Amino acid sequence: MSGQIRRFVLLGGAMLLLLAGVQAEDPKTAGIAGVVAAGTPIELVQEGFTFTEGTVGTPDGGLFFTDTQAKPTRMFRLDPRGAVHPLHQTQGMNGLAINAAGDLFGAEMYGKRIVRLDRDGQVTATITAGTPEHALVQPNDLIVDSRGGIYFTDPGTFDPKSTAPTYVFYFSREKTLQVVTDQIALPNGLTITPNGRTLVVDDTGSDTITAFDIRPNGTTSHQRVFAHLTGIPAGQNSGADGMAIDSDSRVYVTSRTGVQVFASSGAYLGTIVLPRVPANLAFSGPGKRFLYAAARQGLYRIRTLSKGVARPGK
Numbered sequence: 386m387s388g389q390i391r392r393f394v395l396l397g398g399a400m401l402l403l404l405a406g407v408q409a410e411d412p413k414t415a416g417i418a419g420v421v422a423a424g425t426p427i428e429l430v431q432e433g434f435t436f437t438e439g440t441v442g443t444p445d446g447g448l449f450f451t452d453t454q455a456k457p458t459r460m461f462r463l464d465p466r467g468a469v470h471p472l473h474q475t476q477g478m479n480g481l482a483i484n485a486a487g488d489l490f491g492a493e494m495y496g497k498r499i500v501r502l503d504r505d506g507q508v509t510a511t512i513t514a515g516t517p518e519h520a521l522v523q524p525n526d527l528i529v530d531s532r533g534g535i536y537f538t539d540p541g542t543f544d545p546k547s548t549a550p551t552y553v554f555y556f557s558r559e560k561t562l563q564v565v566t567d568q569i570a571l572p573n574g575l576t577i578t579p580n581g582r583t584l585v586v587d588d589t590g591s592d593t594i595t596a597f598d599i600r601p602n603g604t605t606s607h608q609r610v611f612a613h614l615t616g617i618p619a620g621q622n623s624g625a626d627g628m629a630i631d632s633d634s635r636v637y638v639t640s641r642t643g644v645q646v647f648a649s650s651g652a653y654l655g656t657i658v659l660p661r662v663p664a665n666l667a668f669s670g671p672g673k674r675f676l677y678a679a680a681r682q683g684l685y686r687i688r689t690l691s692k693g694v695a696r697p698g699k
Contacts, residue, residue, distance in 0.1 A: 415655065417646055430683075436455075436681060437453075441482060442673065451481065458477050460478055460481075460491075476494070480524075489504065490502065494523045497520070519552065524538070524539045525540055526575055534557045535556045538553050538574070557603050570589075573589045583597065584596065585611055590622045596608075611647075627664055632692050633649065643656040643663065657676075661683055662680060664680065667699050668694075669693070675689065676689050
């Protein structure tokens with residue numbers, strides 16, 4: 386950045402790039418009631434990556450994230466002081482999650498497995514690589530429930546010619562792999578509502594966001610449409626990717642238009658437009674009042690009026 390500081394501002398429905406006197410406007414961007422105030426700077430934490438992903442907040446207000454398309458792929462840790470530390474190389478680590486005990490888990494795409502990691506990003510155990518009936522193709526994102534079970538997505542390779550089935554799975558604390566659904570074209574990001582009763586999953590290939598009821602044993606039922614992404618250009622996929630949820634059960638979904646925000650009812654509230662297309666996001670920082678967004682070559686953050694759920698990770 387050559388010593389220059391970049392600040393991207395939500396102001397009066399426009400995003401202004403304040404760099405060397407240059408202004409770039411986007412009329413779609415504005416404050417969202419209860420979520421983010423108009424005029425709030427979008428801060429560039431660091432750039433120079435290839436494709437940032439996998440954001441998950443840590444209890445000390447820091448963040449783990451990944452660079453999924455670097456060669457080699459690698460994990461990173463943002464400490465509470467704002468310094469970024471490179472961690473271990475990976476086999477395409479994508480989504481990350483933290484359980485109630487503070488253990489770190491990841492979806493290793495090219496390793497075709499869900500893994501446990503230490504704080505340096507070193508894989509310490511394979512949690513599941515699938516079963517003979519359901520071998521994992523390219524697991525993408527994951528979240529741990531209060532029972533210690535793991536919901537995760539496997540959209541495959543994203544090759545439009547692929548005929549491989551795509552899945553949302555649940556790996557229970559009893560170490561059984563269960564299919565949640567194979568009826569989402571490219572399942573990607575997912576989250577759990579603060580009360581633990583609903584699983585929400587997006588679809589990179591369409592504008593549909595799907596919800597499931599969660600039973601006490603972690604199995605699911607009542608698959609239904611939660612919401613539709615808005616403003617997706619005709620003929621293009623939605624680019625729906627990572628998800629986050631706040632303490633008021635508002636759902637945040639990265640898409641090709643920015644971070645789209647939905648009320649707990651599924652009503653569309655607005656979009657946070659970033660300087661780059663976002664791929665994943667997570668609340669962290671003091672009081673979980675900063676929304677961090679992994680967006681291509683950069684990691685960004687924005688102070689929010691909302692706050693993340695009072696649980697480990699996302």
